[in-house]
Amino acid sequence: MSEIIYCWRCRIDIPMLTEAEWATLSPHLTDTVERIKSYRRQHDCSLQEAIEKGLGDALNVYERLTGFRETNPNALWHHRRSIYGPLCPSCGKPFRTPQARFCGMCNAERLPDQSRDE
Structure with a gap:
């Protein structure tokens, strides 16, 4: 189940x-260029409209998985828990990467034995 961070x-x-959720969503994102091109050919529309309409299914899948209605399809690429580190013991925000040694929000140092799942 998704984690709100x-x-x-x-x-x-x-x-x-x-x-597991990413495996469900990612196929809807990986063929985006072809999907957008196809939508533009079929509907003879602007690139902006094709992006908004052609990626709607990825946004719908994300909403079905999380209950949150995202409006920016590009944001879905970074709404994946594994690309962030553990939560900061000081401020509770995630470290920006799994390898980060300092918190980007409060500059607290990561504990040496702190894994992502803590």
Whole structure:
């Protein structure tokens, strides 16, 4: 089940997908260029409209998995829990990467034995 944590790019707490959830969503994102091209050919529309309409199924899958309605399909690429580190013991925000040694929010140092799952 997704975990609600702070997203550094969106600057809000948001559901982050587990690897199992990501496996369900990622096929809807990986063929995005072809999907957008196909939508533009079929509907003779602008690139912006094709991006909004052609990626709607990825947004729908994310909402079905998390209950949160994301409006930016590009944001889905970084709503994956495994790309972030453990939660900071000081402020509770996730470390920006699994390898990060300092918290990007409060500059607290990561504990030497702190794994991602703590």
